[in-house]
Amino acid sequence: MTRRELEQLVDLGEGISVEFKRRAPRPERIAKEAVALANTNGGRIVLGVNDDGTIMGVEHTSEQEFLLRQAVNAHSRPVVEYQTERIVVEPRCDVLVVTIPESSTKPHVVVPDEEARDDEGQTYVRVEASSVEASPETIQELRNQEDHAGVTFEFGETESLLMRYLDDYGRISVSQLAQLADIPPERASQTLLRLTEADLLHLHPDEDGDYFTLNY
Structure with a gap:
């Protein structure tokens, strides 16, 4: 993704398939966003962009990738698949685009710890620009x-x-x-x-x- 393509994506704003984050939030929160996207239509989490669309970038991008990987591996079941891409916005400051495909192994759940069984935890889906807890009917439909x-x-x-x-x-x-x-x-x-x-x-x-x- 080029800087121009990033700007075009950000200009569209948050929605059912796009979530902006200033940086990787606490582990269960970022796992929730990943799970919701995987359970719906897939999409992107863009780290380094404020909610208002201001492109700030993040320093220590490798650390952000590590925190993301740890969070998704520990708190999503089945573990959500994703890919990451760095877009340079300033020297030593990148935006991290996390692309999550729609899953073929729904429903994914957010679990409190990595020892939890697959059938424990909360299921989330995307509704407009939010990740919300799925109803029993939505879970069954998934x-x-x-x-x-x-x-x-x-x-x-x-x-x-x-x-x-x-x-x-x-x-x-x-x-x-x-x-x-x-x-x-x-x-x-x-x-x-x-x-x-x-x-x-x-x-x-x-x-x-x-x-x-x-x-x-």
Whole structure:
């Protein structure tokens, strides 16, 4: 990446696939950002850029790379893969661009220490320019993403109510479907996820509560 390409990236601002950091934050925080990007669409963490887009660079870039590697190895499970690239902004002062591909082994979690098992910890995804804790529905959707082909289901009364509601209002949450169809939240969640797996619905993680929309 050239200095000009870095400037163009920074001009776009933070978003679902870009996170600015002045320097590597505490280990669990940087692992959280890496996990969220890997669980969503992939993206970049740019170390040496303020939240307002000011390119400051970091000194001792090798130390920043070491801290990043230690944090990701100790606090992400499965360990998130990434690549780094240095862009010189001043003598002995670089911006470190950390590129994280969308993972094929979702969901990744943030664990408190490197001895934790794979099924412990918190799962995060990107929502707009933030990394937020994933809901149970989002976690299940991450697990199901490789197995969507050939999903079948019975289209019953609950599904008919759901489709009519979406035609009228455009979006629905688990609690709204549970109230609409007078069913337990667990069954509402299963119904929405089953239709999402069949590519009829799209799940939208959101800080104020996940919701579902028609996928066409």
